[in-house]
Amino acid sequence: MSDVEPEVADADAVERAESDADETASRAVENPILEVEDLEKRFGGIVAVDGASFAVEQGSITGLIGPNGAGKSTTFNCITGVHQPSGGRVVFDDEDITGDEPHQVANRGLVRTFQIARELPEMTVLENMMLAPKNQIGESLWRSVLPYFRDEVIEQEEELRERAWETLEFFEIDHLAEEYAENLSGGQRKLLELARALQTEPEMLMLDEPMAGVNPTLERKLLDHIHELREQGYTFLIVEHDMDVIMNNCERVIVMHQGAVLDRGTPAEIKANEQVIEAYLGGEV
Ligand code: ADP
Ligand code: MG
Numbered sequence: 001m002s003d004v005e006p007e008v009a010d011a012d013a014v015e016r017a018e019s020d021a022d023e024t025a026s027r028a029v030e031n032p033i034l035e036v037e038d039l040e041k042r043f044g045g046i047v048a049v050d051g052a053s054f055a056v057e058q059g060s061i062t063g064l065i066g067p068n069g070a071g072k073s074t075t076f077n078c079i080t081g082v083h084q085p086s087g088g089r090v091v092f093d094d095e096d097i098t099g100d101e102p103h104q105v106a107n108r109g110l111v112r113t114f115q116i117a118r119e120l121p122e123m124t125v126l127e128n129m130m131l132a133p134k135n136q137i138g139e140s141l142w143r144s145v146l147p148y149f150r151d152e153v154i155e156q157e158e159e160l161r162e163r164a165w166e167t168l169e170f171f172e173i174d175h176l177a178e179e180y181a182e183n184l185s186g187g188q189r190k191l192l193e194l195a196r197a198l199q200t201e202p203e204m205l206m207l208d209e210p211m212a213g214v215n216p217t218l219e220r221k222l223l224d225h226i227h228e229l230r231e232q233g234y235t236f237l238i239v240e241h242d243m244d245v246i247m248n249n250c251e252r253v254i255v256m257h258q259g260a261v262l263d264r265g266t267p268a269e270i271k272a273n274e275q276v277i278e279a280y281l282g283g284e285v
Contacts, residue, residue, distance in 0.1 A: 029057040029252070033093060033204055033235050034079070034110070040087035041074050041259075048074040050259030051088070056204070056252075061226060061236045063246035063267075066256035072239045075256070076208055080112045081105045093203065109203035113193045113210060121182035125173065125192055128181055129164035129199055130157075160199070167195045171225060187218035194225070204235040211240055223249055247271065 032055035041049040049071040056062045064072050078085040081102040090098045092110050100108075119128050168174040171191045176184065184192060190210055197205055207226075211219050223245070226236055240246050246253060247267040255263040255276055263269075263276045270276065 029055045031058045033058040035091040038088040041078050042086045052261050054254045054261050056237050061230055061250045062252045063250035064239045064254045070256040071259040076206055106200050111197045111200050111202040112206035113197050119181040119192050124178050126177040167198050171195050186213040190214055206237045208239045
Protein backbone atom coordinates (compact mmCIF):
# COMPACT_ATOMS: atom_id res chain seq x y z
CA MET A 1 0.00 0.00 0.00
CA SER A 2 3.01 2.30 -0.47
CA ASP A 3 2.01 3.81 -3.79
CA VAL A 4 -1.59 4.62 -2.96
CA GLU A 5 -2.96 7.68 -4.72
CA PRO A 6 -4.01 10.59 -2.52
CA GLU A 7 -7.69 10.30 -1.69
CA VAL A 8 -8.61 13.65 -3.16
CA ALA A 9 -7.44 14.21 -6.69
CA ASP A 10 -4.99 17.01 -7.33
CA ALA A 11 -6.00 19.91 -9.56
CA ASP A 12 -4.23 18.39 -12.57
CA ALA A 13 -6.13 15.15 -12.26
CA VAL A 14 -9.42 17.04 -12.08
CA GLU A 15 -8.47 19.07 -15.14
CA ARG A 16 -7.47 15.98 -17.09
CA ALA A 17 -10.70 14.25 -16.14
CA GLU A 18 -12.72 17.29 -17.15
CA SER A 19 -11.02 17.60 -20.53
CA ASP A 20 -11.64 13.88 -21.03
CA ALA A 21 -15.28 14.61 -20.34
CA ASP A 22 -15.27 17.24 -23.10
CA GLU A 23 -13.78 14.74 -25.51
CA THR A 24 -16.62 12.37 -24.77
CA ALA A 25 -19.08 14.80 -26.33
CA SER A 26 -18.71 12.52 -29.34
CA ARG A 27 -20.23 9.78 -27.18
CA ALA A 28 -23.58 11.56 -27.37
CA VAL A 29 -26.46 9.11 -27.54
CA GLU A 30 -28.19 8.65 -30.90
CA ASN A 31 -31.80 8.27 -29.90
CA PRO A 32 -32.33 9.87 -26.51
CA ILE A 33 -35.54 9.26 -24.58
CA LEU A 34 -34.39 11.50 -21.71
CA GLU A 35 -32.28 14.63 -21.99
CA VAL A 36 -31.04 16.59 -19.00
CA GLU A 37 -29.44 19.96 -19.72
CA ASP A 38 -27.55 22.06 -17.19
CA LEU A 39 -29.65 20.78 -14.35
CA GLU A 40 -29.17 22.66 -11.11
CA LYS A 41 -30.58 22.19 -7.62
CA ARG A 42 -29.72 24.33 -4.62
CA PHE A 43 -30.79 23.70 -1.04
CA GLY A 44 -30.02 27.01 0.61
CA GLY A 45 -26.24 27.28 0.32
CA ILE A 46 -25.75 23.68 -0.82
CA VAL A 47 -25.47 23.09 -4.54
CA ALA A 48 -26.59 19.46 -4.78
CA VAL A 49 -26.75 19.41 -8.58
CA ASP A 50 -24.47 21.81 -10.37
CA GLY A 51 -25.01 21.95 -14.11
CA ALA A 52 -25.46 18.25 -14.85
CA SER A 53 -26.05 17.38 -18.52
CA PHE A 54 -26.59 13.92 -19.94
CA ALA A 55 -28.87 11.88 -22.16
CA VAL A 56 -30.27 8.38 -21.91
CA GLU A 57 -30.52 6.22 -25.01
CA GLN A 58 -33.97 4.82 -25.74
CA GLY A 59 -34.15 1.13 -24.88
CA SER A 60 -30.87 1.09 -22.95
CA ILE A 61 -29.89 0.09 -19.46
CA THR A 62 -27.87 3.10 -18.35
CA GLY A 63 -26.01 3.34 -15.04
CA LEU A 64 -25.61 6.51 -13.00
CA ILE A 65 -22.66 6.29 -10.62
CA GLY A 66 -20.66 8.57 -8.37
CA PRO A 67 -19.58 8.81 -4.74
CA ASN A 68 -22.01 9.48 -1.91
CA GLY A 69 -23.32 13.02 -2.07
CA ALA A 70 -22.55 13.37 -5.80
CA GLY A 71 -26.14 14.43 -6.44
CA LYS A 72 -27.54 11.25 -7.99
CA SER A 73 -30.72 11.03 -5.91
CA THR A 74 -31.32 14.76 -6.18
CA THR A 75 -30.98 14.47 -9.97
CA PHE A 76 -33.63 11.72 -9.90
CA ASN A 77 -35.83 13.92 -7.73
CA CYS A 78 -35.51 16.89 -10.08
CA ILE A 79 -36.27 14.79 -13.16
CA THR A 80 -39.36 13.15 -11.64
CA GLY A 81 -40.88 16.25 -10.06
CA VAL A 82 -40.14 15.40 -6.43
CA HIS A 83 -38.02 18.59 -6.32
CA GLN A 84 -38.32 21.69 -8.45
CA PRO A 85 -34.97 22.20 -10.18
CA SER A 86 -33.31 25.58 -9.55
CA GLY A 87 -32.20 25.67 -13.17
CA GLY A 88 -31.81 23.69 -16.36
CA ARG A 89 -34.11 21.61 -18.51
CA VAL A 90 -35.49 18.09 -18.55
CA VAL A 91 -36.83 16.69 -21.82
CA PHE A 92 -38.61 13.33 -21.98
CA ASP A 93 -39.87 11.88 -25.26
CA ASP A 94 -39.16 15.24 -26.93
CA GLU A 95 -41.39 17.09 -24.44
CA ASP A 96 -40.20 19.58 -21.87
CA ILE A 97 -41.15 18.19 -18.46
CA THR A 98 -39.05 20.57 -16.36
CA GLY A 99 -40.79 21.22 -13.06
CA ASP A 100 -43.79 18.99 -13.82
CA GLU A 101 -45.54 17.34 -10.88
CA PRO A 102 -44.65 13.69 -10.14
CA HIS A 103 -48.03 12.40 -11.37
CA GLN A 104 -47.66 14.37 -14.62
CA VAL A 105 -44.21 12.89 -15.18
CA ALA A 106 -45.57 9.40 -14.44
CA ASN A 107 -48.47 9.97 -16.84
CA ARG A 108 -45.96 10.72 -19.57
CA GLY A 109 -44.36 7.34 -18.98
CA LEU A 110 -41.40 8.12 -16.72
CA VAL A 111 -41.46 6.52 -13.28
CA ARG A 112 -38.90 6.04 -10.56
CA THR A 113 -38.33 3.96 -7.47
CA PHE A 114 -36.82 5.34 -4.28
CA GLN A 115 -33.57 4.54 -2.50
CA ILE A 116 -35.76 3.70 0.49
CA ALA A 117 -38.76 1.72 -0.72
CA ARG A 118 -42.05 3.50 -0.27
CA GLU A 119 -44.55 0.69 -0.10
CA LEU A 120 -47.46 1.03 2.31
CA PRO A 121 -46.63 -1.42 5.12
CA GLU A 122 -50.16 -1.89 6.46
CA MET A 123 -51.61 -2.85 3.11
CA THR A 124 -51.29 -6.11 1.27
CA VAL A 125 -49.05 -6.53 -1.73
CA LEU A 126 -52.07 -6.55 -4.03
CA GLU A 127 -53.51 -3.40 -2.42
CA ASN A 128 -50.15 -1.71 -2.90
CA MET A 129 -50.28 -2.66 -6.56
CA MET A 130 -53.78 -1.25 -6.93
CA LEU A 131 -52.70 2.10 -5.51
CA ALA A 132 -50.06 2.79 -8.11
CA PRO A 133 -52.07 3.57 -11.24
CA LYS A 134 -52.17 6.63 -13.41
CA ASN A 135 -55.27 8.25 -14.88
CA GLN A 136 -57.43 6.44 -12.39
CA ILE A 137 -60.96 7.60 -12.98
CA GLY A 138 -61.88 6.45 -9.49
CA GLU A 139 -59.84 9.36 -8.19
CA SER A 140 -62.63 11.75 -9.10
CA LEU A 141 -65.09 10.74 -6.47
CA TRP A 142 -68.09 12.58 -7.86
CA ARG A 143 -67.95 10.52 -11.00
CA SER A 144 -68.33 7.27 -9.15
CA VAL A 145 -71.81 8.26 -7.97
CA LEU A 146 -73.07 8.49 -11.55
CA PRO A 147 -74.12 5.08 -12.92
CA TYR A 148 -72.32 5.44 -16.25
CA PHE A 149 -69.03 6.34 -14.62
CA ARG A 150 -69.47 3.71 -11.96
CA ASP A 151 -69.35 1.05 -14.69
CA GLU A 152 -66.26 2.67 -16.11
CA VAL A 153 -64.59 2.69 -12.70
CA ILE A 154 -65.39 -0.97 -12.13
CA GLU A 155 -64.07 -1.88 -15.56
CA GLN A 156 -60.87 0.04 -14.97
CA GLU A 157 -60.38 -1.58 -11.59
CA GLU A 158 -60.71 -5.00 -13.16
CA GLU A 159 -58.11 -4.12 -15.77
CA LEU A 160 -55.78 -2.87 -13.07
CA ARG A 161 -56.27 -5.98 -11.00
CA GLU A 162 -55.48 -8.15 -13.99
CA ARG A 163 -52.37 -6.18 -14.72
CA ALA A 164 -51.37 -6.35 -11.06
CA TRP A 165 -51.60 -10.14 -11.05
CA GLU A 166 -49.66 -10.41 -14.30
CA THR A 167 -46.89 -8.22 -12.93
CA LEU A 168 -46.77 -10.09 -9.60
CA GLU A 169 -46.50 -13.35 -11.55
CA PHE A 170 -43.73 -11.90 -13.70
CA PHE A 171 -41.76 -11.06 -10.54
CA GLU A 172 -42.71 -14.39 -8.98
CA ILE A 173 -44.27 -12.75 -5.94
CA ASP A 174 -47.90 -13.55 -6.76
CA HIS A 175 -47.95 -16.02 -3.86
CA LEU A 176 -47.42 -12.97 -1.61
CA ALA A 177 -50.40 -11.01 -2.98
CA GLU A 178 -52.40 -11.20 0.25
CA GLU A 179 -49.37 -10.70 2.51
CA TYR A 180 -48.98 -7.38 4.31
CA ALA A 181 -46.11 -5.42 2.81
CA GLU A 182 -44.53 -5.02 6.24
CA ASN A 183 -43.96 -8.80 6.36
CA LEU A 184 -41.89 -8.85 3.17
CA SER A 185 -38.12 -9.24 3.19
CA GLY A 186 -35.96 -6.34 2.02
CA GLY A 187 -35.49 -8.00 -1.34
CA GLN A 188 -39.19 -8.73 -1.80
CA ARG A 189 -39.92 -5.06 -1.06
CA LYS A 190 -37.56 -4.08 -3.86
CA LEU A 191 -39.45 -6.39 -6.22
CA LEU A 192 -42.77 -4.90 -5.08
CA GLU A 193 -41.40 -1.41 -5.63
CA LEU A 194 -40.44 -2.32 -9.18
CA ALA A 195 -43.75 -4.09 -9.75
CA ARG A 196 -45.64 -0.99 -8.56
CA ALA A 197 -43.66 1.20 -10.92
CA LEU A 198 -44.68 -1.07 -13.80
CA GLN A 199 -48.37 -0.72 -12.90
CA THR A 200 -48.31 2.77 -14.41
CA GLU A 201 -47.37 1.35 -17.85
CA PRO A 202 -44.22 3.44 -18.15
CA GLU A 203 -41.76 3.73 -21.02
CA MET A 204 -38.80 4.38 -18.78
CA LEU A 205 -37.91 3.41 -15.21
CA MET A 206 -35.43 5.17 -12.98
CA LEU A 207 -34.24 2.92 -10.15
CA ASP A 208 -32.41 4.40 -7.16
CA GLU A 209 -30.20 1.68 -5.67
CA PRO A 210 -32.53 -1.22 -6.50
CA MET A 211 -30.06 -3.84 -5.24
CA ALA A 212 -29.35 -2.27 -1.84
CA GLY A 213 -29.99 -4.85 0.89
CA VAL A 214 -30.90 -7.57 -1.61
CA ASN A 215 -29.30 -11.02 -1.28
CA PRO A 216 -27.23 -12.29 -4.24
CA THR A 217 -29.86 -14.76 -5.46
CA LEU A 218 -32.59 -12.13 -5.55
CA GLU A 219 -30.16 -9.61 -7.01
CA ARG A 220 -29.55 -11.95 -9.94
CA LYS A 221 -33.30 -12.37 -10.34
CA LEU A 222 -33.87 -8.62 -10.27
CA LEU A 223 -31.20 -8.12 -12.91
CA ASP A 224 -32.71 -10.87 -15.08
CA HIS A 225 -36.09 -9.13 -14.80
CA ILE A 226 -34.54 -5.81 -15.77
CA HIS A 227 -32.90 -7.39 -18.84
CA GLU A 228 -36.14 -9.11 -19.76
CA LEU A 229 -38.07 -5.83 -19.50
CA ARG A 230 -35.42 -4.09 -21.56
CA GLU A 231 -35.95 -6.72 -24.25
CA GLN A 232 -39.62 -5.72 -24.17
CA GLY A 233 -38.62 -2.14 -24.93
CA TYR A 234 -38.38 -0.45 -21.54
CA THR A 235 -35.54 1.98 -20.84
CA PHE A 236 -33.68 1.94 -17.50
CA LEU A 237 -31.58 4.48 -15.64
CA ILE A 238 -30.10 2.83 -12.57
CA VAL A 239 -28.19 4.28 -9.61
CA GLU A 240 -26.13 1.52 -8.05
CA HIS A 241 -23.05 1.40 -5.82
CA ASP A 242 -21.87 -2.04 -6.89
CA MET A 243 -19.48 -1.34 -9.76
CA ASP A 244 -19.58 -4.95 -11.00
CA VAL A 245 -23.35 -4.73 -11.33
CA ILE A 246 -23.08 -1.49 -13.27
CA MET A 247 -20.21 -2.55 -15.52
CA ASN A 248 -21.70 -5.98 -16.29
CA ASN A 249 -25.28 -4.92 -16.92
CA CYS A 250 -25.31 -1.40 -18.37
CA GLU A 251 -24.42 -0.52 -21.94
CA ARG A 252 -23.86 3.09 -20.94
CA VAL A 253 -22.57 4.69 -17.77
CA ILE A 254 -22.77 8.28 -16.50
CA VAL A 255 -20.36 9.38 -13.76
CA MET A 256 -21.42 12.20 -11.44
CA HIS A 257 -19.17 14.08 -9.06
CA GLN A 258 -20.03 17.12 -6.98
CA GLY A 259 -23.29 17.67 -8.78
CA ALA A 260 -21.89 17.57 -12.31
CA VAL A 261 -21.25 14.90 -14.94
CA LEU A 262 -17.59 13.94 -14.99
CA ASP A 263 -17.68 11.31 -17.72
CA ARG A 264 -20.04 9.18 -19.72
CA GLY A 265 -19.67 6.32 -22.14
CA THR A 266 -19.62 2.55 -22.36
CA PRO A 267 -18.38 0.59 -19.32
CA ALA A 268 -15.15 -0.03 -21.22
CA GLU A 269 -14.70 3.69 -21.84
CA ILE A 270 -15.42 4.54 -18.19
CA LYS A 271 -13.09 1.80 -16.96
CA ALA A 272 -10.38 3.19 -19.23
CA ASN A 273 -10.66 6.59 -17.60
CA GLU A 274 -8.46 5.68 -14.66
CA GLN A 275 -8.39 9.20 -13.34
CA VAL A 276 -12.12 9.13 -12.87
CA ILE A 277 -12.12 5.74 -11.22
CA GLU A 278 -9.15 6.31 -8.96
CA ALA A 279 -9.86 9.88 -8.04
CA TYR A 280 -13.57 9.57 -7.48
CA LEU A 281 -14.45 5.98 -6.79
CA GLY A 282 -11.42 5.04 -4.71
CA GLY A 283 -10.31 2.42 -7.24
CA GLU A 284 -13.38 0.26 -6.68
CA VAL A 285 -13.36 -1.02 -10.23
P1 ADP B 1 -26.25 10.91 -3.86
O1 ADP B 1 -27.59 10.33 -4.13
O2 ADP B 1 -25.36 10.97 -5.06
O3 ADP B 1 -25.56 10.24 -2.72
P2 ADP B 1 -27.74 13.25 -3.02
O4 ADP B 1 -28.42 13.73 -4.25
O5 ADP B 1 -28.54 12.49 -2.05
O6 ADP B 1 -26.43 12.44 -3.43
O7 ADP B 1 -27.12 14.49 -2.27
C1 ADP B 1 -26.34 15.50 -2.90
C2 ADP B 1 -26.07 16.62 -1.92
O8 ADP B 1 -27.27 17.34 -1.66
C3 ADP B 1 -25.57 16.15 -0.56
O9 ADP B 1 -24.62 17.10 -0.10
C4 ADP B 1 -26.81 16.15 0.28
O10 ADP B 1 -26.49 16.35 1.63
C5 ADP B 1 -27.58 17.33 -0.30
N1 ADP B 1 -29.04 17.18 -0.17
C6 ADP B 1 -29.80 16.21 -0.76
N2 ADP B 1 -31.10 16.38 -0.48
C7 ADP B 1 -31.16 17.48 0.31
C8 ADP B 1 -32.25 18.19 0.95
N3 ADP B 1 -33.52 17.77 0.82
N4 ADP B 1 -31.94 19.28 1.68
C9 ADP B 1 -30.67 19.70 1.80
N5 ADP B 1 -29.61 19.10 1.24
C10 ADP B 1 -29.84 18.00 0.51
MG1 MG C 1 -28.63 8.66 -3.29
